[in-house]
Amino acid sequence: MKKHNFSAGPCILPAEVFQQASEAVLDFNNSGLSILEISHRSKDFVAVIEEARNLALELLQLDNNKYTALFLHGGASMQFLMTPHNLLEKKAAYLNTGTWASKAIKEAKLFGEVIEVASSEDKNFNYIPKNFEIPTGIDYFHCTSNNTIYGTQLKSFPKSNAPLVCDMSSDIFSRDIDYSQFDLIYAGAQKNIGPAGTTLVIINKAILGKVSRKIPSILDYKSHIEKESMFNTPSVFAIYTSLLNLRWLKKQGGVSALAKINKHKAELLYAELDRNPLFTPYANKEDRSLMNITFNLANPELSHTFDALWQQAGINALNGHRSLGGYRASIYNALTVESVQLLTEVMQELENKA
Amino acid sequence: MKKHNFSAGPCILPAEVFQQASEAVLDFNNSGLSILEISHRSKDFVAVIEEARNLALELLQLDNNKYTALFLHGGASMQFLMTPHNLLEKKAAYLNTGTWASKAIKEAKLFGEVIEVASSEDKNFNYIPKNFEIPTGIDYFHCTSNNTIYGTQLKSFPKSNAPLVCDMSSDIFSRDIDYSQFDLIYAGAQKNIGPAGTTLVIINKAILGKVSRKIPSILDYKSHIEKESMFNTPSVFAIYTSLLNLRWLKKQGGVSALAKINKHKAELLYAELDRNPLFTPYANKEDRSLMNITFNLANPELSHTFDALWQQAGINALNGHRSLGGYRASIYNALTVESVQLLTEVMQELENKA
Ligand SMILES: Cc1ncc(COP(=O)(O)O)c(C=O)c1O
Ligand SMILES: Cc1ncc(COP(=O)(O)O)c(C=O)c1O
Ligand SMILES: [Mg+2]
Ligand SMILES: [Mg+2]
Ligand SMILES: [Mg+2]
Ligand SMILES: [Mg+2]
Structure with missing residues (x-):
């Protein structure tokens, strides 16, 4: 897969x-x-x-x-x-x-x-x-x-x-x-x-x-x-x-075309992080990266459940940098909106389970 | 091809x-x-x-x-x-x-x-x-x-x-x-x-x-x-x-196995260069490389004919380094004895034509 x-x-x-x-x-x-x-x-x-x-x-x-x-x-x-x-x-x-x-x-x-x-x-x-x-x-x-x-x-x-x-x-x-x-x-x-x-x-x-x-x-x-x-x-x-x-x-239409899609992807993911009480974004709101989206679980004990969910969904490499821990979703140019949507769904699934 | x-x-x-x-x-x-x-x-x-x-x-x-x-x-x-x-x-x-x-x-x-x-x-x-x-x-x-x-x-x-x-x-x-x-x-x-x-x-x-x-x-x-x-x-x-x-x-048997084949390939090619009056090896005999074999045409006017012959035979990149000119046959580990044989045949073909 x-x-x-x-x-x-x-x-x-x-x-x-x-x-x-x-x-x-x-x-x-x-x-x-x-x-x-x-x-x-x-x-x-x-x-x-x-x-x-x-x-x-x-x-x-x-x-x-x-x-x-x-x-x-x-x-x-x-x-x-x-x-x-x-x-x-x-x-x-x-x-x-x-x-x-x-x-x-x-x-x-x-x-x-x-x-x-x-x-x-x-x-x-x-x-x-x-x-x-x-x-x-x-x-x-x-x-x-x-x-x-x-x-x-x-x-x-x-x-x-x-x-x-x-x-x-x-x-x-x-x-x-x-x-x-x-x-x-x-x-x-x-x-x-x-x-x-x-x-x-x-x-x-x-x-x-x-x-x-x-x-x-x-x-x-x-x-x-x-x-x-x-x-x-x-x-x-x-x-x-x-x-x-x-x-x-x-x-694809060059940098400005990709920039629009990248903004959309980041907004989707930050919206979910802000809405979902189980997740806490790491970066100061006005300084949020549109490429690397860092966050933590409000309750770290949920990490086993969350990790199992995203891995089962076919998501790769969501762990934060080894120096910082937590999670990081890197959503570079080639990553599709669908992949981001899937991640938000997994986050909602965790919410429904927890 | x-x-x-x-x-x-x-x-x-x-x-x-x-x-x-x-x-x-x-x-x-x-x-x-x-x-x-x-x-x-x-x-x-x-x-x-x-x-x-x-x-x-x-x-x-x-x-x-x-x-x-x-x-x-x-x-x-x-x-x-x-x-x-x-x-x-x-x-x-x-x-x-x-x-x-x-x-x-x-x-x-x-x-x-x-x-x-x-x-x-x-x-x-x-x-x-x-x-x-x-x-x-x-x-x-x-x-x-x-x-x-x-x-x-x-x-x-x-x-x-x-x-x-x-x-x-x-x-x-x-x-x-x-x-x-x-x-x-x-x-x-x-x-x-x-x-x-x-x-x-x-x-x-x-x-x-x-x-x-x-x-x-x-x-x-x-x-x-x-x-x-x-x-x-x-x-x-x-x-x-x-x-x-x-x-x-x-x-393949490691370095010593390849070393034997490399020696054989180089000997084949140097033998032809020494034998064939149309070609002059560049390097001093006792210092000859077994990897990069450099040579010149005794008569540079034959270069068009020779170049056409080796190119038609499917040979790639036989030209010498741009700083030295002439020809160079690099016969690294992955190059087969057959490729070297083919090159010697092309050299003989030139001799027969000239
Ligand atoms: C912003 C930034 N600068 C520098 C580097 C180091 O790059 P490299 O590993 O190519 O030296 C990285 C690596 O991820 C990076 O993200
Ligand atoms: C013997 C030798 N040393 C050094 C170099 C330079 O290598 P590079 O282009 O990787 O810097 C070469 C390149 O062909 C070489 O043959
Ligand atoms: Mg939240
Ligand atoms: Mg950094
Ligand atoms: Mg000769
Ligand atoms: Mg040199």
Whole structure:
């Protein structure tokens, strides 16, 4: 039985993407070769990576001349390091909204002064700090648009003269915002982009070249831009599958079409959580994520019954992050409204039983 | 028509590995989930990465207590950086046998003194320097076991008191040598291990912890060892497919069984190159690689005819590396004797025509 997959990442992708990726492992483009055995320098793969890079910018409505899109190795965590390595000369400001933001801060401290403009650690990151000030004279400001673990999301982004850097690992391509307010966006592919194994990095080229340190070539955004995202052997299959997924997204009507469906899915689920006395949402109401919906059972003793119910219903991976516990429903682009409806029905079933 | 794939990497893998990987993209382990959508923390994937790490050591006959195997991001090129970052305190010695060795040297120089013990650049890397001396007081000695571009291969490795570090990207698991003479082995997966997108790193844990610099966590071998190769989201599909390939290798009888076949394939091809007056092998005879066989046409004007012949025969990717030109037949583990025979027949056909 096909599962209803609420995994936080790696996560569900459209069924047609799985189908096409599976076929390409046997025979890519009727070439008589698997996508796994072709040279990354082959005409066919160069076309794939070019289309993927262009399509990423197109879907975010970003100017192809100003921005460049790269598919890099290392996961989002590698960007915690590459960002300060390339951009931090003296000091940078970071907003601390959870585990991932904290890890980004930790790496940045190896390169210069880090000003933590605000933190929601006092309430275990169940909200997004507001009304903080961005200091002047910083090299950049860094934030995490969506906090995968806690289920909080920035609804708007601060204005400042400094370059704006954003870890969008868990909500890129999911909502209709002005992506051109950012100067550097990065995202591990394994949520709304594709499978694990590649990382999308989008850079406003004008912000580069301003630090005085020597950057090892593989960590230098400029090397990757110069080599058109082929500084070394790229993650061929992960990039191809990401392209399949971006094509699917375009066919659905692009980011704004998905944004509407995502909003609808989240509203369905939050409405049930608010209505149903057995469940308590974790995140502060106005900061609720539309991608990762975190909640607890009002009475933890019901967990065995609830777990049995959702597992019997064919739901996968509803447990919260191991650092937080509770539950988390990750409802990325490819998850259908039907899957969300099923989850709300299971919640009602628990209510009827309890 | 299925091709005879002589690509230098990414490259051919066994047909049954493509089949199993393709099936897992639709449904992994009868779970109702694609291998692309499962959490890397799921029981099923933790079992995959553990088996892959253990099997890598087992196939190389390395002691599980002394060595640890990791599947990391970034390709072999990331190891050009991680090696000196983790090991180079004062000075290291490198053998320069080509492009990849030179790139490794370049990154190492950011961290300390680099002594190039010998270089074959004088003859465009068509041989392996011998009788060089390894200086005392170095932090490690680094070499490239097989030079993918030039088709040369180290037949033995120098003894020294310093840790021995080896880039084995293009010949790991292909020959019967004493792997325990090395303290650190790394290899991009995309040759004899699996698809592009993951890198195998094998470390004698005793050599770590000796540099005084602060290492960013994602570049620190110790973080990866501590987190059992899951410091961050690993390249799930590439690691799973690598496991399928390592299982295949074990089923064939392991490294020594493949080593025999590889030797036979290389002998077939070199014999034809030596015999056939139309072809000139590139590498110095005693340094010939058993994995990448480089050669030129004695008369370059025959290239159109030759290219048409091998392409018609269903042979893929016989062109030399773009930096060297000529031809290169990469005959990795999964390439069959039949494919090599076919190539020798095409060479004879050219001779009969010319
Ligand atoms: C917001 C965010 N940033 C960073 C990461 C780390 O990503 P990776 O595992 O690709 O390094 C994650 C992982 O889930 C994430 O959700
Ligand atoms: C011997 C050797 N070392 C290093 C590399 C670079 O590997 P990657 O592209 O994974 O960084 C290659 C690539 O072919 C290679 O053959
Ligand atoms: Mg978080
Ligand atoms: Mg409630
Ligand atoms: Mg080389
Ligand atoms: Mg000859």
